[in-house]
Amino acid sequence: MHIRRAALFAAAVFAAAALSAQQVTKKFDYKPVDGIQTISLAIDKVKINQIVFKTGRAAGGPLRRSDAECVIRIDNDGLTPVQAGVAVALLDEEGNLVAAGSGGTRVGWLSAGERDTCAIRFPFVYRNMEKARTFLVTLEIQPKPLKDAPAPAPTP
Amino acid sequence: MRIRTFLLMAVFAAALASPASGQVATKKFPWQPVAGVQNIDVQTEAVVVGQVVFDLGSTLKGTPMRKSSAKVRVRIDNNSETDEEVGVAVVVFDAEGNVVAAGSNGTKWGYLNKGARTYYDIDFPYVYRRLDDAANFIVTLETRAKGKGTKPTDNAPAPDVTPVP
Numbered sequence: 296m297h298i299r300r301a302a303l304f305a306a307a308v309f310a311a312a313a314l315s316a317q318q319v320t321k322k323f324d325y326k327p328v329d330g331i332q333t334i335s336l337a338i339d340k341v342k343i344n345q346i347v348f349k350t351g352r353a354a355g356g357p358l359r360r361s362d363a364e365c366v367i368r369i370d371n372d373g374l375t376p377v378q379a380g381v382a383v384a385l386l387d388e389e390g391n392l393v394a395a396g397s398g399g400t401r402v403g404w405l406s407a408g409e410r411d412t413c414a415i416r417f418p419f420v421y422r423n424m425e426k427a428r429t430f431l432v433t434l435e436i437q438p439k440p441l442k443d444a445p446a447p448a449p450t451p
Numbered sequence: 452m453r454i455r456t457f458l459l460m461a462v463f464a465a466a467l468a469s470p471a472s473g474q475v476a477t478k479k480f481p482w483q484p485v486a487g488v489q490n491i492d493v494q495t496e497a498v499v500v501g502q503v504v505f506d507l508g509s510t511l512k513g514t515p516m517r518k519s520s521a522k523v524r525v526r527i528d529n530n531s532e533t534d535e536e537v538g539v540a541v542v543v544f545d546a547e548g549n550v551v552a553a554g555s556n557g558t559k560w561g562y563l564n565k566g567a568r569t570y571y572d573i574d575f576p577y578v579y580r581r582l583d584d585a586a587n588f589i590v591t592l593e594t595r596a597k598g599k600g601t602k603p604t605d606n607a608p609a610p611d612v613t614p615v616p
Binding site: 316357380391397413423435 | 473475476477515516517518536538539540541542548549550551552553554555556557558559560561575576577578579580581589591593595
């Protein structure tokens with residue numbers, strides 16, 4: 296009886312750990328070609344393979360916001376829908392932040408097998424973006440709880 | 452005579468370059484908010500970020516909305532003699548150097564008037580789930596004085612150097 300309870304408890308702990316938010320951060324050299332840079336960052340089967348930078352400028356007139364941004368491509372090659380969040384921070388040679396922001400799933404889930412892109416805007420800190428030398432990318436995912444997951448297809 | 456000419460040219464060039472420069476300062480702080488509030492000091496000339504107020508936020512449970520209300524409110528004082536454009540970025544790290552939140556905010560329209568105080572909310576809507584593990588954060592302040600050119604130059608004074616995890 297005790298063993299059965301312990302096994303159930305262990306299973307519950309394992310399931311909770313598997314469904315809690317997971318996160319990975321990686322630093323890359325800033326070397327885009329025509330703004331595009333291939334990178335590799337993954338949690339299980341959720342991957343970021345490409346980032347496209349756009350160094351912007353202020354809108355003009357009294358408007359101070361810039362249109363600088365980066366667009367990140369996220370592939371969910373796993374079997375479970377996930378919520379995904381991505382943060383990007385660009386740093387210059389001395390380690391000063393020259394741009395930072397985040398993007399990700401706004402509504403619902405990124406379904407299994409789906410690809411999505413999210414734009415991360417840098418509207419307010421952008422004036423030294425051309426001095427970027429490295430950047431940090433963080434991928435944060437939250438898998439869909441099993442009880443909400445769709446029933447698996449019946450096997451013939 | 453040549454030296455004098457050279458010195459005059461150098462001084463003149465420096466005077467021309469200086470007004471066109473944007474200022475930037477970055478500083479790193481340990482995560483030590485009390486009831487969310489932490490006093491800090493990041494400044495470029497006389498524009499100061501003096502306080503940050505962290506709000507770990509929440510999400511709308513039971514809905515398909517995924518955005519969090521987590522944010523940090525930064526207080527900015529323009530103690531200078533000129534109106535300024537201001538941008539502030541905040542990145543929060545855990546003890547291992549993972550980013551647990553990042554964002555920016557700043558002047559949207561016009562200038563922050565000389566002598567004025569303002570607050571900007573920097574939202575963390577998409578990367579927020581591990582804010583409880585925050586260990587330190589960096590704050591960057593970017594400013595440009597009114598009427599001092601549209602392009603920052605390389606002649607700006609060296610910013611505070613902060614090692615990045």
